[in-house]
Amino acid sequence: MKNLLVFCAFLAILSCNKAKGKTQIVEVSCGQCQFGLASQKGCDLAVRIDEQAFFVDGAHIDDFGDAHDENSGFCEVIRKAEISGKIVHDRFQVSSINLLD
Template sequence: MKKIIYFLMSWTFIGLSLGFVPNTKPKYLQLDKKQTLYTVEASCGSCNFDMPGDVCQLAIKLEDKKYYVEGPNINDYGGSHSKNGFCKVVRKAQVQGKIVDDKFVATYFKLLP
């Protein structure tokens, strides 16, 4: 029984490492040419935008208002506390989405260089 479990685990690991996993692109990476595309400042809401909360969470500044972002995670674009992470720097991003209950629900989120 142990041999079967080890065999299945090794093939699962090999499949994952070789990329035999379906390409599931997160919904917030799909640009909709019909929606407005905004260029915003993006960073950690509590570390750089002085927003309420004790947890590091991705936020944007859109038209001089600050919103926490639903969809992409703060660590989806590298470690939040790394040299260029959202907790250390404010970055520019292109976003699409809607404001719902004082949160920005992103349908598209792309960091700019």
Template sequence: MKKLIFALILGVFSVAANAQTSPQKTAKVITKQVVDIACGECQFKMKGKDCELAVKIDGKPYFVDGKGIDDFGDAHGEHGFCNAVNKAEVTGEIVSNRFKAKEIKLLTIKK
């Protein structure tokens, strides 16, 4: 009887300890996909603190890590990302609701 109680207690502690570990964050890999690229706040109406580069993948916008909004020219210029949505070919991963860019190749500049 003592062994059964001990086994039950051990089992409860094992489940409780397992529940406290955070789940692994899965990443969605994107390879050379053509997407919309612009300022998340100005063009995609995302909530943010400042103008920040974003891409729209499969219809959903993601802020970009690894590249900045001014890396492709003045974001507030006449054809900058705050004033126009452009196309880009991107490679990277979606992790924790953000796009981790490995490569961004701008394809169009709206004029």
């Protein structure tokens, strides 16, 4: 019985980690202004993974400052970030974003 309880706890921890997705270094910017995505209007946060861009769910473009700042805004520059999450229905479901620059 104790082994079964330990095994169930292990599976629960494993499933929580799997839901977050793997951590990777990607490009982050405005999907419309920098990555050429046209499936929605306005400026929205996107990531580019292996040359393919995806809009982000779980974070907003202005969460990291003014999106139109000429030196650091996502509508003006492409930045590097360490992210975790997963692609679901052609959108990136983000668990965490840590800007590297």
